[in-house]
Amino acid sequence: MKRHSTFLALSVAIIKGFVRDKASVFFALIFPLMFLVLFGGIFADQTQSKVDLIAVGDVSLIDDLPNDARAAFDETFDVSTTDDLAGALEDVRKGDADVAVEMAGETLVAHYTQTDQVKAAITQGALRAFVDGANVAASGAPPRFAFEAERVEDDSLSTIQFVTPGLLGWAVAMSASFGAAATLQGWRQSKLLRRLQLAPVSTRTVVGARVAVTIGIALVQMAIFLGLGAAAFGLTLTGSWWMAVPTLVVGTLCFMALGLLAGALTTTTEGAVNAANFMVLPMAFLSGSFFPLDAAPPWLQTLSNLLPLRHLNDAMLDVMVRGEGPAAALAPIGILAGFAIVVTLAAARLFRWETA
Amino acid sequence: MGAAIEVVDLAIAYGDLRAVDGVSFEVAEGEFVGILGPNGAGKTSTLEMVEGLRRPDRGTVSVLGRPVWPRNPDLLRRMGVQLQASAFFERLTAREQLRTFASLYGIAATVGDEWLERVGLVDKADTRVEDLSGGQAQRLSLACALVHDPDVVFLDEPTAALDPQARRNLWDLLSGLNDSGRTVVLTTHYMDEAQVLCDRVAIMDAGRILQLDTPAALIADHVPDGTLEDVFLSLTGREYRA
16 A cells, blocks of 8 residues: 555656656657658648640640540649640740640640659650540541559558558657656756665665656557547558557567666766667667668668667557557567567666766 | 664775775764764765665664664664755655655655645745755755654755855754754764754764764864864864865
8 A cells, every 4th residue: 555655656756747847748749749740741642743734726636535534634634725835835844834735737746844754654655545545536436445444452551551650669769768768867866866765665666656657658649649640640540459559568668778778878867868869769760660661771671670669660560550460569579578678687787876 | 862873883995995994983862963074084975874875895884773784664764864955856846845755755745745834935835846946955855854754864964055044044944853852963064063053073084083072072172262163174184175
């Protein structure tokens, strides 16, 4: 009963210390959310924009398209009309339009630039197809071959699906390691650590309170990320997403241990937080928190697999958005737990009660 | 009255430096004892070993009849310590600070609030510790050391870096500490402080206790027409130490 209330009082003291520290709250919650909004909101609709087409004069081929064909044409082209060929060519040259077309007798002439090669290819291919279609229609014979497009759901994920687990992993890594590093340093500097040593409270209770608060913060981060992702950016979680909770808890312990190591290696609070940042930020890039590493060279992939955040991110991607079963997270959880134990032992060896 | 604190042949070295080198003394129950000495004399190291924070290379310490090493939670419950005025939980207010320390000792939060009044910090109850003045922080730190009504109190330079007004204000609080039979040990640089507060004074230098007696006896023995400061200077020398 008594130990219970001591644990509670310490946890409350630590939570108040965290909530009242604007910088901590910013880096734990607001800063990663800014990235989520950036990736989820701004880069989400990054599809190829339409081709700007200027029809010069009377382009019967386009004007006389039947309704359904015209609709298909408008999917690819944004059509504007003019009578001024020179002006239209100038627009294409300056990049204000992608292509200018005119009829020279029975021939459709397209003036385009090669600046954007993808658009140039789309333009040529699409216009040729429409001319071919018009030829077939003009011959009066029924078309012999038909074409139908069917979309296949591919393995690649939409932006929000991909970035949410990775950014959450980065956010938790940051707040867990910064929190542990700053607490250890701050308490050591102020001699609070020594003072607690002279209070009838066990090390287990003190460490337990700090761990409980950090895990609580990680779960709040998760709730906010998933809530905002689902509400604002169309994030859809797959079946075993709940498995991300134990994964995140073990990941939190792992990054707390890294924070303790940073705190043990340094002599000031600023130094400890900087050291934690020095470990976590490059790791976030190398672990695919911001962008997928599929295209990275093999040596980078190998390096990436040595980092705990990579395994945290992979496990959360698997269970949260890739639809894998709960078992997919077991191996990464084991790896994270191993990291946590090894790093904690290293931090404990380097631990000092005082900054001598 | 028995001895509240018994220290026998205490010694600790940091590398080649023999910080404390064979210190023995006893403090009776209800006694107020000061440890005086220049910087680096070994005052704080001695106090930390007596509190049980530091394991001595040699010698034994018992407080209230029990060894302080290894750490003994039952004994810690009867000891109050003030290490330095910054040993607080970050960003908590004065009231929250006292309540948290109270709960570490299993004491009701209301007792913490009473202590706010006793050290005159009621109007600073909702001020965060970072925003307290030096004297206010020292008073709060003292209250945190006393909140569980300990039998033995250790204070490490409780008036360091305070202006004369704040120092005298703190003396008023400290002088009543042993009235109810409580034992107090403090370290200090200030001779006038030791003379006013302490029943007996130990003068330390180079890791040893040079003299341990009442201020009056020390003055009578060494510099009959002087002050404790003259005694101190005659024992430890006048040369400047960096």
